[in-house]
Amino acid sequence: MGNKSSLFLRNEEIAQIQEETGFTPNQIERLYSRFTSLDRNDCGTLSREDLMRIPELAINPLCERIVHSFFAESNDDRVNFRQFMNVLAHFRPLRDNKQSKLNSREEKLKFAFKMYDLDDDGVISRDELLSILHMMVGANISQDQLVSIAERTILEADLCCQGKISFEDFCKALDRTDVDQKMSIRFLN
Numbered sequence: 001m002g003n004k005s006s007l008f009l010r011n012e013e014i015a016q017i018q019e020e021t022g023f024t025p026n027q028i029e030r031l032y033s034r035f036t037s038l039d040r041n042d043c044g045t046l047s048r049e050d051l052m053r054i055p056e057l058a059i060n061p062l063c064e065r066i067v068h069s070f071f072a073e074s075n076d077d078r079v080n081f082r083q084f085m086n087v088l089a090h091f092r093p094l095r096d097n098k099q100s101k102l103n104s105r106e107e108k109l110k111f112a113f114k115m116y117d118l119d120d121d122g123v124i125s126r127d128e129l130l131s132i133l134h135m136m137v138g139a140n141i142s143q144d145q146l147v148s149i150a151e152r153t154i155l156e157a158d159l160c161c162q163g164k165i166s167f168e169d170f171c172k173a174l175d176r177t178d179v180d181q182k183m184s185i186r187f188l189n
């Protein structure tokens with residue numbers, strides 16, 4: 001019976017997650033039922049493999065990087081529901097803002113930056129950019145063309161001339177990009 005209780009969220013948990021993420025109680029319940037359906041062992045946490053089975057993620061070329069981001073705040077290789085919700089909160093549209101800073105433009109940009117920064121050292125190197133370009137376009141473009149795209153991108157974005165892209169460079173490069181439109185998911189109410 002112990003496992004069954006994990007199928008229900010307590011009201012305090014819903015209130016706490018609502019405050020942290022800005023999701024409505026309805027959205028939290030829906031996402032919780034999604035979470036538990038992915039949790040095949042009923043242990044209250046998800047593994048990388050569980051997350052990889054989300055169809056919307058599985059088709060994304062950056063799937064592995066996105067799944068990796070779920071584990072940024074986790075000390076082991078499992079994520080609990082609150083950690084899961086904190087990551088999803090970055091994808092709430094800005095106009096739905098309900099006292100949560102997780103979906104601000106800055107947080108969305110930080111999230112995107114971390115996708116590229118494979119070794120977490122705070123800058124995007126030419127090789128990191130090249131790896132991500134590879135994941136995104138696959139075999140559709142030749143290696144030479146990818147290298148030239150990566151080098152040109154760094155040349156244009158790198159304002160401190162260190163041959164790498166800092167978070168500040170990254171924000172400036174995306175200054176005129178509609179980050180909210182590109183990094184939002186419409187969650188059902």
Ligand SMILES: [Ca+2]
Binds near residue numbers: 122
């Ligand atoms: Ca890096």
